[in-house]
Every structure is written in structure tokens, then in C-alpha cells.
Amino acid sequence: MAGTTKQTINHWAAGAEFAGTSGRFGDVTDPATGAVTAQVTYASVEDADQIVGAAAKAFPGWRDTSLTKRVQVLFRFRELLNERRDEVAAIITAEHGKVLSDAAGEVNRGQEVVEFACGIPHLLKGGFTENASTGVDVHSVRQPLGVVGIISPFNFPIMVPLWFTPIAIAAGNAVVLKPSEKDPGAALWMAKLWQEAGLPDGIFNVLNGDKVAVDALLGHDQVKSISFVGSTPIAKYVYETATAKGKRVQALGGAKNHMLVLPDADLDLAADQAVNAGYGSAGERCMAISAVVAVGGIGDELVDKIKERTEKLRTGDGRRGADMGPLVTQQARERVTGYIDAGQQAGATLVVDGRDVTPDADGSGFFVGPTLFDHVSPDMAIYTDEIFGPVLSIVRVESYQDAVELINKNPYGNGTAIFTNDGGAARRFQNEIEVGMIGINVPIPVPMAYYSFGGWKSSLFGDTHAHGVEGVHFFTRGKVITSRWLDPSHGGINLGFPQNA
Incomplete structure (x- = not known):
């Protein structure tokens, strides 16, 4: 409302909100209405120094805190997140626009990594060799890095930070999270939850800005x-800039995910899953299916089934029970509609046009309805570019081999899926395809937290994927100790039952 004082979303440092000194701010908008609902503080270099300094000061104490006590904080954070997930889901919907059920699902997938991190003692165990040489023992340990930076994208404001943060903290590091300036509210909410869980001040910090x-x-x-998730050009910039400064980097970039449908597939199942994976979160997912590759003569039937389902989707405010919400900003909306224009001009068949959708929403939200193209060729921009919107393209090929060659030529290698009832074809596909994450009759093959997430080719810069064992190794360094003791040492007498502390 005019004249209403808007909320200010500040940084978080050393256990308290920090307004900073830059005097610069950005608008936070409700994508469903177009209204500016808050302003977020943008950091100066001096602000960043102060926040990183707070993390560096807190790190030694947390590094030397027993593993038992660190994990107790993780368990408490898990319980609080379970109790309060509806709060953060509402924040996500209000700032990003995705429907409430999708926001809740994002929280659940992030929680999986929290639960994985609760078991980190097993993964931090070292090895031990007695008498490697006469009277000489050798053992290994994994130790935290120090202050670690996490730069997260707008499309998953709670899940992506939770891919990295719980593991980094459980391993004994101090974290500085830089959330997207488009939807920063979840990061500040999470900072307060960590504090409530008993995390010492300075171990989790939030640096807002551009x-x-x-x-x-x-x-x-x-x-x-540095851990980063975002578009490929920025991932490459992050990787090159940070590695030049001697940092270790995991930079997850963009994607162009294919869904290959063979003639023997259940076409109703394939159509359902193409719609779910193509239009969920308005297509603003790095694992969204954006290209369906129809093999042989199934194209017409498959397109008809996808069209029928697409036209039934309800677009609107994510708090009103819609199937699909808005895009995150007006600029995102203009970008997506520009690609739809370009697809038409290039000669693709526009089967369902989402540009003139009438959403169930108040105000002037940033809506584009589900859009379906057929007869898309690999030279069209709607195929080559990551649109990051609710635009699904059907590419028709003659054979399985043509489909594999098409997918393997793509510069991205994040995720892909095959729909078939032929086990031999599926097994061959998982062996031959040059992509990091593969689904067999599963359209969005995001792995469980105890496996690692990441793609190939231009979808990943750096050698280490997110979460899982690779995530634990990323946030720790190995050390090997060789020792010899000439005399045994003796402790005092204590008949009490031994306890961890």
C-alpha cells in the first residue's frame, strides 16, 4: 500500500542483523502481484570484510568443538526446520512465486541434506595403520577449511543453501552465504533458525547484495x-576468478535437459511427466525438462497428449491453489516471451501459447502460461538456449541413435531422462549418454542427499559435485600423521562410565 514502510532485509553477521554502510538497496517483489514488498540491503566491500571477519573470528572455536556437540546442533536444526517448514515455504512463495506445494517440496529436499549431515561422524573418520614401520603408526584425519563462501540462485532460495551449509557447518567450517537479491528472505530466516538451534554466533552469516x-x-x-549454483556464464566467471585466488571451487552452471521417449514407452506416463518436469516452478529449475525427444512415429500422439494436459493447467498466485505460479521478475517474463516470439519466427509450431494467459491473481504479476512447441530443430534458439521458463519443445528424430547423438552434442550435461519399457535400451542409454544425472522413467533425476548432485560439460566447473561424500570432501582437507612413541603414557583413575562430550 502507498505510504506503508517496507520491510528491510539486512545482512546477518556474528549472530545479529547488520545494516551495513553502503546505503544501497534493491527491491524485493511479490511476483504474483508485481508489488514491491521489501528492500534488501546491498553490501559494500567494507561490509563484506566485516562479515567475513566475523566468520573468521568464530571459526577456531567451532573447529575445536567436539564432533558430538556439532552434530547435536545439526539435529536441533533438523527438528526446528520440520516444525517451521510452513513459515519458510510461505516466504519462498511470496518472493519467488512458486506455488506453496512446490515451496514445501523444496524445503523437504533441503532437509534431506540436513539429515545426511547429521551422520557426518561416519564420513569424517580417518584410517589407522598400526606398526606401519617398527613402532611407527600412521593415521589420517579430515579437517575443516575455515571460512567458506556459498553463492545461491533465486530459483531455490532454501534448498540450494541447504545443499552446502549443513555439511560445511557439521565439518567445522564457518559459512558466509550470499543469497540471490531477488528473494533473500529465506536466508535471513535460516540464519535465525541456526541461532535458535544453538549454533555459535559467526558460524552462519548472510551477505546480501549484487x-x-x-x-x-x-x-x-x-x-x-566457493560453492556456486547459477547460469553457466556466471559459473565460469566464478570458477575462473576464485581459482585464480587459490580457492577451491564447485560451480554448478546451466542446463538443457532432454527427455527421450522411445516408441515402446507408456505415452500417457511420458506425457504426464513431461508436463510435470517442464512446467513445475514455471520452468525455473536447472533440472527442468525443456526438450522432449520423440523417436520414430510417436510424435503426433505424444504431442496431442502433452497438449491436452498443458491446456488444463491453472496459472496464478501460488497461494491460491494454482498449478503454476509466475516468473520471478518482469525481466524474466520479458526474456521468456521473447524466446516464444523467436520460436515462432524460426518456424517451430506453437501448439500452446502462454503469452496471453489470464492468471488467477491480483495486480500485475509476472505470468507466462505453459507453452508448447512442436517441430523444433536443433538450430533454433528455443532449443540451444536455456530459457528458464515454462517453454517445452518437442524435437522429432528417426532413431534411438539419432537421439543419443543429439543429446551428446549439446554443450550442457546436467540431467536427462529416457522413457521406455525396454530394459536393454535403458541400460545402453545410461552407459552411452554423456550427462551427469540420468533418469530412467524418472524425469527429474535429482539424487538423494547421500549421492552427489552435479552435471558434466558446461553444467559444472570444478571437479566436485554437491552434497554426498563429494560434498564432505569438498569442505574438508585430508591430513596424514606418522607417529612413534617410545614410552606408554598413563591416565588417572576414573571408574565412571565413559561418555562423549
């Missing part, structure tokens, strides 16, 4: 690693 904040993290001498 490129100034990003570059400050990438170049800061006290930041030892």
Missing part, C-alpha cells in the same frame, strides 16, 4: 572455498 558482494567473496583472502 556483484559487489559476489566479487568481494571471490577475492577475499580469508574465504577458502
Whole structure:
């Protein structure tokens, strides 16, 4: 409302909100209505120094805290997240636009990594060899890095931070999270939840802002690693800039995910899953299916089935029970509608046009309805580019081999899926396809937290994937100790039952 004082979303440092000194702010918008609902503080270089400094100061105490006590904080955070998930889901819907059920699902997938991190003692165990040489023992340990930086995207404001943060904290690091300036509310909410769970001040910090904040993290001498998720051009920039400063980096980039449908597939199942995976979260997922590859003569039937389902979807405010919400900003809406224009001009068949959708929403939200193209060729921009919107393209090929060659030629290698009832074809596909995550009759093959998430080719910069064992190794360094003791040592007498502390 006019004249209403808007909420200010500040940084979080050393256990308290921090307004910063830059005097710069950005608008936070409700995508369903177009209304500006808050302003977020943008950091200066000096603000970044202060926040990183708070993390560096807190790190030694947390590093030396027993593993038992660290994991107790993780368990408490897990319980609080379970109790309060509806709160953060509402924040996500209000700032990002995805429907409430999708926001709740995002929280659940992030929680899986929290639960994985609760079991980190097993993964931090070292090895031990007695008498490797006469009287000489050798053992290995894994130790935390120090201050670690996490730069997360707008499309998953709670799940992506939870891919990295619980593991980094459980391993003994101090975290500085730079959330997207488009929807930063979930990060500040999470900071307060960590504090309530008993995490010492300074171990989880939030640095808000734009490129100034990003570059400050990438170049800061006290930041030892960078975890990033976002578009491929920015992932490459993050990787090159941070590695030049000697940091270890895991930078997850963009995608162009294919769904291959063979003639023997259940076409009703394939159509259902193409719609779910193509239009969920308005297509703003790095694992969204954006290209359905129809093999042989099934194209017409498959397109008809997808069209029928697409036209039944309800677009609107995510708090009103719609199937699909808005895009995150007006700029995103203009970008997506521009690709729809380009697809028509290039000669693709526009089967369902989402540009003139009438959403169930108040105000002027950033809506594009589900859009379906047929007869898309690999030279069209709607195929080559990551649109990041609710645009699904049907590409027709003659054979399985043509489909594999098409997918393997793509510069991205994040996720892909095959729909078939032929086990031999599926097994061959999983062996031959050059993509990091593969689904067999599963359209969005995001692995469980105890496996690692990440793609191939231009979808990943750096050698380490997110969460799972690779995530634990990323946030720790190995050390090997060789020792010899000439005399045994003796402790005092204590008949009490031994306890962890």
C-alpha cells in the first residue's frame, strides 16, 4: 500500500542483523502481484570484510568443538526446520512465486541434506595403520577449511543453501552465504533458525547484495572455498576468478535437459511427466525438462497428449491453489516471451501459447502460461538456449541413435531422462549418454542427499559435485600423521562410565 514502510532485509553477521554502510538497496517483489514488498540491503566491500571477519573470528572455536556437540546442533536444526517448514515455504512463495506445494517440496529436499549431515561422524573418520614401520603408526584425519563462501540462485532460495551449509557447518567450517537479491528472505530466516538451534554466533552469516558482494567473496583472502549454483556464464566467471585466488571451487552452471521417449514407452506416463518436469516452478529449475525427444512415429500422439494436459493447467498466485505460479521478475517474463516470439519466427509450431494467459491473481504479476512447441530443430534458439521458463519443445528424430547423438552434442550435461519399457535400451542409454544425472522413467533425476548432485560439460566447473561424500570432501582437507612413541603414557583413575562430550 502507498505510504506503508517496507520491510528491510539486512545482512546477518556474528549472530545479529547488520545494516551495513553502503546505503544501497534493491527491491524485493511479490511476483504474483508485481508489488514491491521489501528492500534488501546491498553490501559494500567494507561490509563484506566485516562479515567475513566475523566468520573468521568464530571459526577456531567451532573447529575445536567436539564432533558430538556439532552434530547435536545439526539435529536441533533438523527438528526446528520440520516444525517451521510452513513459515519458510510461505516466504519462498511470496518472493519467488512458486506455488506453496512446490515451496514445501523444496524445503523437504533441503532437509534431506540436513539429515545426511547429521551422520557426518561416519564420513569424517580417518584410517589407522598400526606398526606401519617398527613402532611407527600412521593415521589420517579430515579437517575443516575455515571460512567458506556459498553463492545461491533465486530459483531455490532454501534448498540450494541447504545443499552446502549443513555439511560445511557439521565439518567445522564457518559459512558466509550470499543469497540471490531477488528473494533473500529465506536466508535471513535460516540464519535465525541456526541461532535458535544453538549454533555459535559467526558460524552462519548472510551477505546480501549484487556483484559487489559476489566479487568481494571471490577475492577475499580469508574465504577458502566457493560453492556456486547459477547460469553457466556466471559459473565460469566464478570458477575462473576464485581459482585464480587459490580457492577451491564447485560451480554448478546451466542446463538443457532432454527427455527421450522411445516408441515402446507408456505415452500417457511420458506425457504426464513431461508436463510435470517442464512446467513445475514455471520452468525455473536447472533440472527442468525443456526438450522432449520423440523417436520414430510417436510424435503426433505424444504431442496431442502433452497438449491436452498443458491446456488444463491453472496459472496464478501460488497461494491460491494454482498449478503454476509466475516468473520471478518482469525481466524474466520479458526474456521468456521473447524466446516464444523467436520460436515462432524460426518456424517451430506453437501448439500452446502462454503469452496471453489470464492468471488467477491480483495486480500485475509476472505470468507466462505453459507453452508448447512442436517441430523444433536443433538450430533454433528455443532449443540451444536455456530459457528458464515454462517453454517445452518437442524435437522429432528417426532413431534411438539419432537421439543419443543429439543429446551428446549439446554443450550442457546436467540431467536427462529416457522413457521406455525396454530394459536393454535403458541400460545402453545410461552407459552411452554423456550427462551427469540420468533418469530412467524418472524425469527429474535429482539424487538423494547421500549421492552427489552435479552435471558434466558446461553444467559444472570444478571437479566436485554437491552434497554426498563429494560434498564432505569438498569442505574438508585430508591430513596424514606418522607417529612413534617410545614410552606408554598413563591416565588417572576414573571408574565412571565413559561418555562423549
